[in-house]
Amino acid sequence: MAQEDNMQVVMGIIMEAGNAKAAAMQAITAAKAGDFDKADEFVKQANKDLVNAHNVQTDMLTKEAQGDHVKVDLYMVHAQDHLMTAITFIDLAKEIVELYKKVADKD
Known part of the structure; x- marks a missing residue:
């Protein structure tokens, strides 16, 4: 994979x-304010963005599997770190939204 293509993948994953x-x-933030419909929409958007990041990553993995070596440098590590952090953050955000819903139901 050319350096320019590699940076495009890196930036795509990070973005x-x-x-x-x-x-x-x-x-x-929306759940904290009691706007659960908006919170659910933001969770859906987060999942869509995550799928987009995974698609960029999958394209890279496919090229690697086809013999087009992907240079693993600090930029790529940084991109992967962003992806894994986002995955974890989304999982926690879903739980926090659900907690706010339960608290609101008890009021």
């Missing part, structure tokens, strides 16, 4: 993972 994490944070 989509960042969007996913931001949407998850907005979901928490």
Whole structure:
């Protein structure tokens, strides 16, 4: 994989993972304010962004499997770190939204 293509993959993963994490944070904020419909929409958006990040990653993995070696450098490690952090953050955001819903139901 050419260096320019590699950077495009890296930036794609970082951008989509960042969007996913931001949407998850907005979901928490909306749930905290009691707007659960909006929170659910933000969770859906976070999941869509996460799928986009996974698709970029899958394209990279497919190229690697086809013999087009992907250079693993600090940029790629950084991108993968963003993706894994976003996945974890979304999982926690879903739980936090559910907790806010339960608290609201008890009031």
